[in-house]
Amino acid sequence: MTEAKEGMDVGYVANLARIELTEEETALFQGQLDQVLHYVEQLDELDVSEVEPTAHAFPVFNVFRKDEVGQSLDHAVIIANAPAATEGEIRVPKIIDQ
Amino acid sequence: MSELNNLTIAELSEKLAAGECTSVDIVNDVLASIDSNDGKVGAYLTIDRASALEQAQEADEARAAGKKLPMLGIPIAIKDLLNVKGQPCTCSSKILEGYVAPYDATVISKLREAGAVLLGRVNMDEFAMGSSTENAALGKTSNPWNLAHVPGGSSGGSAACVAADEAIASLGSDTGGSIRQPAAFCGCVGVKPTYGRVSRYGLTAFASSLDQIGPLSKTVKDSALLLEVLCGHDKMDSTSIEMEVPSFGKNLTNDHSLAGMKLGLPKEYFVEGMDPEVEKAVHDAVEHCKSLGAEVVEVSLPHSKYAIAVYYIIATAEASANLARFDGIRYGLRVDGKDPLELYGKTRAAGFGPEVKRRIILGTYVLSSGYYDAYYKRAQKVRTLIRNDFAEVFKQCDAILAPVTPTPAYKLGEKTDDPLKMYLDDILTTPVNLAGNCALSLPCGFSASGLPIGLQIIGDSFAEETILKVGHAYEQTTEWHKLKPKI
Numbered sequence: 001m002t003e004a005k006e007g008m009d010v011g012y013v014a015n016l017a018r019i020e021l022t023e024e025e026t027a028l029f030q031g032q033l034d035q036v037l038h039y040v041e042q043l044d045e046l047d048v049s050e051v052e053p054t055a056h057a058f059p060v061f062n063v064f065r066k067d068e069v070g071q072s073l074d075h076a077v078i079i080a081n082a083p084a085a086t087e088g089e090i091r092v093p094k095i096i097d098q
Numbered sequence: 099m100s101e102l103n104n105l106t107i108a109e110l111s112e113k114l115a116a117g118e119c120t121s122v123d124i125v126n127d128v129l130a131s132i133d134s135n136d137g138k139v140g141a142y143l144t145i146d147r148a149s150a151l152e153q154a155q156e157a158d159e160a161r162a163a164g165k166k167l168p169m170l171g172i173p174i175a176i177k178d179l180l181n182v183k184g185q186p187c188t189c190s191s192k193i194l195e196g197y198v199a200p201y202d203a204t205v206i207s208k209l210r211e212a213g214a215v216l217l218g219r220v221n222m223d224e225f226a227m228g229s230s231t232e233n234a235a236l237g238k239t240s241n242p243w244n245l246a247h248v249p250g251g252s253s254g255g256s257a258a259c260v261a262a263d264e265a266i267a268s269l270g271s272d273t274g275g276s277i278r279q280p281a282a283f284c285g286c287v288g289v290k291p292t293y294g295r296v297s298r299y300g301l302t303a304f305a306s307s308l309d310q311i312g313p314l315s316k317t318v319k320d321s322a323l324l325l326e327v328l329c330g331h332d333k334m335d336s337t338s339i340e341m342e343v344p345s346f347g348k349n350l351t352n353d354h355s356l357a358g359m360k361l362g363l364p365k366e367y368f369v370e371g372m373d374p375e376v377e378k379a380v381h382d383a384v385e386h387c388k389s390l391g392a393e394v395v396e397v398s399l400p401h402s403k404y405a406i407a408v409y410y411i412i413a414t415a416e417a418s419a420n421l422a423r424f425d426g427i428r429y430g431l432r433v434d435g436k437d438p439l440e441l442y443g444k445t446r447a448a449g450f451g452p453e454v455k456r457r458i459i460l461g462t463y464v465l466s467s468g469y470y471d472a473y474y475k476r477a478q479k480v481r482t483l484i485r486n487d488f489a490e491v492f493k494q495c496d497a498i499l500a501p502v503t504p505t506p507a508y509k510l511g512e513k514t515d516d517p518l519k520m521y522l523d524d525i526l527t528t529p530v531n532l533a534g535n536c537a538l539s540l541p542c543g544f545s546a547s548g549l550p551i552g553l554q555i556i557g558d559s560f561a562e563e564t565i566l567k568v569g570h571a572y573e574q575t576t577e578w579h580k581l582k583p584k585i
Contacts, residue, residue: 008463017418017462018425019455020443029456035518036460040407043476046483053478054485056307056337057293057534058559063336077200083432092427093437 008033102127103263104582107172107320108347110266114161114171121154121161121171124266125215128173132264135585140239141249141259143178144186145218153215160213168327168347170213175265177256178219179226179302180311182206189302190234191224193449194430203300204332205269205311212327217265220255224451225421226276226304228252229523232514233453240510241284242583243549247507250280256314257284262585267315267324271301273308274409275502275527278539281314282502282552285541285581287569288314289321292559293534294339297332305416306337308409308531317579318540318569322346325562344563354571357391361568362495366402367526373505379543379551380501383572387499390571397494399487402529404480406521409528411464411477418461424449456517481532488533492558497565501526502552506545526554535559540569541578550578 010030014021021029075088084091102110102124113119129147136142150173157171176182179189181199183206188194202210209216223233231239231254239254241247242262249258253270257280260268270277272290281288289312296311303309313324326347331340363384368377388394426432426445433448435441450458464473491498503523513520530537535558542553553572557565573579 010459013459013463013466014455015443016466017458018422018439018442018446019450019458020447021455025452025455029452029459032517033456033460033463036410036521039518040411040473040477043404043407043480046401046404046480048476048479048483051479051482053475054481054532055478057485057532058337058339060294060337060339065333073200077198078428081197081200081429083196083426083430090428093435093441095438 008037101131103131103266105266106316107169107266107323108317110172121157121215122151124171125150125154125173128217128265131262135262136264138240138245138585139242139258139262139264140237141220141255141262141264142175143188143190143219143221143237143255146185150215150217157213157215165213167213168323169209171215172266173215173217174209175217175220175256175259175268176206177222177253177268177270179222179271180206180269181300181302182216185219187302188236189225190222190236191449191451191454192235192431193424193445196431197429201300204297204334205328206300208327220259220268222255223252224454225302225417226252226271226273227417227453227457229275229279229520230513231255231280232510233451235451241507241549242585243285244507244547246509247549248283248510250283250507252276253280253314257281257286257288260284260286260314260316261583263582267313267320269311270314271309271311272531273304273413274524274531277312277314278502278527278537278552278554279524281539283507283550285550285578285583286314286316287318287321287538287540287579288312289325289538289562290530290536291325291329291562292536294337295329295536295560295562297330297335297338299332299334303420305413306420307416308413318538318566318573319347319350321538322350322566322570341560346562346566349563350566350570354575355391356387356568356571359392359497359568360495361387361392361394362397362491362498363394364397364399364402364491364498364500366399367500369504369525371504372501375545376501376503376505376551380499380553383542383553384499386576387568387572390575395495397491397498399491399529401480401483401487402525405484405529405532406525408477408480408484408532409524410460410521411473412481412532414457414461415465415474416461418458418465421454421458453517484529485533488535488558497561497568498556500554500556502539502554506549506551530556536562536565538565538569540573542572543578
């Protein structure tokens with residue numbers, strides 16, 4: 001597992017997370033997050049090979065409900081929250097070139 | 099000073115029932131207190147006065163018509179990440195500018211059904227990421243006990259408004275200590291319920307496996323009364339547990355004996371660098387519990403020191419996924435770009451503050467291909483060890499006594515440049531969220547400089563009744579909860 005920990009490239013990960021960073025932010029976060037990653041490396045001192053992971057404090061599985069038609073949120077209310085809308089639809093920049 | 103805003107839910111409910119005051123009187127006193135103090139404290143982001151008075155009027159009419167409800171006419175402040183239909187819900191973030199909640203969170207519906215008056219929205223760290231309410235894009239909140247100090251966080255507004263008598267009680271949320279730590283810093287009571295006790299539907303998610311909504315109040319009894327209203331299974335949250343809700347409030351009696359109660363003192367919780375005043379106050383509280391009849395035993399939670407590392411991997415991983423929804427498409431802020439990708443990047447750059455960006459980036463990294471096992475999966479495994487620690491300890495005692503924070507409230511600006519330093523302060527609160535059990539924070543003393551110190555009472559899963567009983571007994575046989583800040 002140690003081969004995976006070569007350090008994080010903040011600029012690269014920020015792009016994956018869809019956050020544009022300025023050069024100053026990239027440099028600042030790089031230093032701060034390197035420090036945090038160095039701190040969390042203390043978990044490596046534990047042998048967890050026989051331990052099961054915990055995803056939830058109280059795992060509940062297969063929660064089913066009846067497939068019933070319920071009340072949806074009002075269309076007009078949802079569209080009113082959209083930053084750009086036209087003819088009852090949310091407007092976004094063009095995705096496909098014609 | 100006998101203004102109604104200084105009183106508790108229990109006291110006001112008696113006065114209302116006896117016809118000695120109306121809900122409109124209470125709301126008027128609370129609004130007057132906000133007018134005179136909130137310019138300094140800065141707890142509130144928005145207050146809808148007309149709506150609060152209208153709700154109070156309705157509560158008074160319902161009472162006159164013979165209605166009896168547990169929170170009838172009691173004004174409650176709401177942390178700004180809970181959706182209330184028709185109101186903004188900014189999470190103290192610029193990215194939710196202009197958003198109007200289209201529905202009520204389940205806890206809000208429950209408060210309405212219980213007759214409460216929804217008072218206004220209080221400040222927090224952006225998306226609940228922080229421990230001082232300084233990561234807030236839309237307001238600055240001070241500690242009512244010393245305005246140069248932080249109120250704690252992320253539910254800083256929820257704690258400050260209660261401590262300043264600008265609300266009778268409030269709702270907060272606790273992902274790694276965000277109810278208990280501000281309650282300790284501001285000298286009020288706060289409860290983090292067991293994971294699954296309270297529905298998270300309508301709570302803007304930060305870390306879904308850790309988040310719980312809970313009350314902040316002036317007394318343990320008030321938190322118990324509120325908890326009774328908030329808890330319960332909800333079909334809108336599949337992680338909420340189907341389990342009967344005890345009568346938390348009624349079960350707190352005037353018998354303050356702790357005879358037969360075994361309380362554990364975890365040696366790992368008296369950490370290096372702990373303020374000696376905090377250590378002394380907690381040890382005095384332990385002695386006090388002994389004098390009430392409790393037996394105190396030393397216990398060990400050996401993996402406590404790994405909690406911060408585990409927490410900041412798991413919480414940021416979950417946050418990076420949860421906050422993907424803020425993309426400038428369907429609601430909130432949008433900064434246009436030539437294509438959707440550029441729009442996302444620019445919107446999130448402009449909308450999120452630095453701490454939120456840092457955590458999303460860290461969370462994205464620990465989940466990314468090649469690093470998942472090394473960070474995320476390993477953290478989940480250590481989470482199991484932390485959970486097992488608690489399971490072992492609760493075989494030896496009924497509840498755990500501990501400090502909430504290593505120090506009292508620090509000065510505004512003191513730790514904002516060093517995120518890791520701020521994270522380390524969560525060492526005594528994050529283990530409970532990782533294990534999923536319940537805990538409460540209540541005042542147990544003051545520093546020489548006049549800042550409150552909190553006592554943490556940690557219970558097993560679904561053992562809220564036990565921690566409330568211990569807290570109530572301690573509180574009712576001490577005077578700390580009666581002290582008020584001079585603002």
